[in-house]
Amino acid sequence: MTFTPDQAARVAALARLRLPEDKLEHLAAxxxxxxxxxDTLTACDxxxxxxxxxxxxxDTPLRxxxxxxxFQRADILSQAPESDGTFFVVPKIVAG
Structure with a gap:
């Protein structure tokens, strides 16, 4: 099926795209x-x-x-560079 550059320009306008004239021929092709x-897919039975x-x-196996x-909390926190005994202590990265 042929698609003209004018039709490509219309589709581009409907999609709110600004295409240079030299790209319309490529888009049309x-x-x-x-x-x-x-058309080939439509012809398939x-x-x-x-x-x-x-x-x-x-199938997704269910459990x-x-x-x-x-894990024990103390075991996990012992691996952190810094903690307060309950939570990880991390540097503040958000101002305010």
Whole structure:
């Protein structure tokens, strides 16, 4: 399918794009290629083909949502350069 530079200018205007005249010919060619590919896809017979919602079908394994305490606070805070015994102490980075 052919797409003219005038049609490309119209699409660009609708999209609120300012394109120089020398780019309209290139855009028209690209849009024509896209429409030709859409024609190819439209010609494909998809009767009886199940819809595909993702490129890979996989099941997400589920597990029980149970809170498990795996570390002691003191062990974690001991790895920090500075703490107040309860929280990490970090340099102030926001003025005010």
């Amino acid at each position: 690209q849009m024509g290629d896209i429409l030709s590919y859409m 998809t009767q009886g083909v199940e819809p595909l919602y993702g490129p890979v079908e996989h 029980m949502d149970v809170a498990v305490k795996t």
